[in-house]
Amino acid sequence: MHMHAQHRRFFATSREQQLPLYMESIGFNPAQERFSRPRGYLYYHWLQTIRGEGKFTFGGTTLLMKENTGVLLLPNEPHQYEPVSEVWETMYITFLGPQVAAILSSLGLNLSSYYQWDQPSELTTYASEVLNSMASDRDVSGLDASGDLYRFLIVLKKHGRINNLPSVSHAVERLMPVLALMEQGFDDPNLGLDDMAIEVGLSARHLNTLFKQTFGMTAYAYFILYRIRKAKELMTAYSDITGKEIAQRVGFRDVSHFVATFRRIEGVTPEQFRNLY
Structure with a gap:
């Protein structure tokens, strides 16, 4: 996708800075010039290549930024970047907000990192689409921009691969057979980690690593x-089902183990949960 070759940029107003997450600026740069920030930037900073390539240096490494790559930098991270090809087109988003650190931590995006993604991907066009919708729209409150930014972080989490690890959507695909096995066999108390590993031809340890990276x-x-989720569905669907029956139907060997596990995860007993509904 090729935009008009002119620099386009939007800035937030101070009113938006009360929002949990706000976009300080978003822009498209048709001819990215050289930048050096020995003290870093005040805000979180995303930069991605639209066309051409550049090189980006931070944390002692220099990376080649081709198409379908981007860098997310934390505030005050010293860095510099410059074009390598004749023309280097980039998109950037800078953002901040009182909840931004918590949101990035919960998504596992809280380190300065280099991202790659496969084509086609929402990441390729997402920032451009947001910029276009801002240009045609009067989002006076900044709420849409804040929502777009949160959605961007979700898209980055879903499709971006950090330092050559598989992306979440890629990993979920790899784990599909295991998720299907869980769905079919959640009532079987004998279904264990080894069965899951065999299903995808991995060692139990490798399977756990993949699960940890993804979930x-x-x-x-x-x-x-x-x-436990299946147990909640059963409880809310059948008011007269006994605790023992639920435990059996969701693969627990005995009801006391089921009750203890339910309580640990949900913070209430199955009985208390049922009363809520």
Whole structure:
């Protein structure tokens, strides 16, 4: 996608700075020049290549920024970048907000990192689309821009690969057979980590690594959460079902183990949960 070759840029107003997350600026640069910021920038800073390539240096490494790559920098991270090809077109977003550190931490995006993604991907066009919608729209409150920014972080989490690790959407694809196995076999108390690993032809350890990268927990911890979710569905669908029956139907060997696990995860007993509904 090729935009008009003129620099376009929007800035936030001070009113938006009360929002949990706000965009300080977003822009398209048809001819990215050389920049050096030995003290870094005041805001979080995303820069991606639209066309051509440049090189970007931070944290002692220099990276080649081709198409389908970008860099997310934390505030005050010293860096410099410059074009390598004759023309280097870039998009950038700078952002801040009282909740930004917490949001980035919960998404696992809280380090200055270099990202790559596969084509086609929402990441390729997302920033341009936001910029275009801002140009045609009077978002006086800044709420749309804040929502767009949050959505951008979700898209980055979903499609971006940090330092050559597989992206989340890629990893989820790889884990699909295991997720399907959990879905079919959640009532089977004998279904364990080894069965899951065999299903995708990985070692149990490798499977857990993949689960941790994708969901932030081990495969078995994820399976327990899945079973508890199924138990909640059963409880709310059938008012007369007994605790023992639920425990059996979601693959727990005995009801006391089920109750203890439910309570640990939900903070209430199955009985208290049922009363809420």
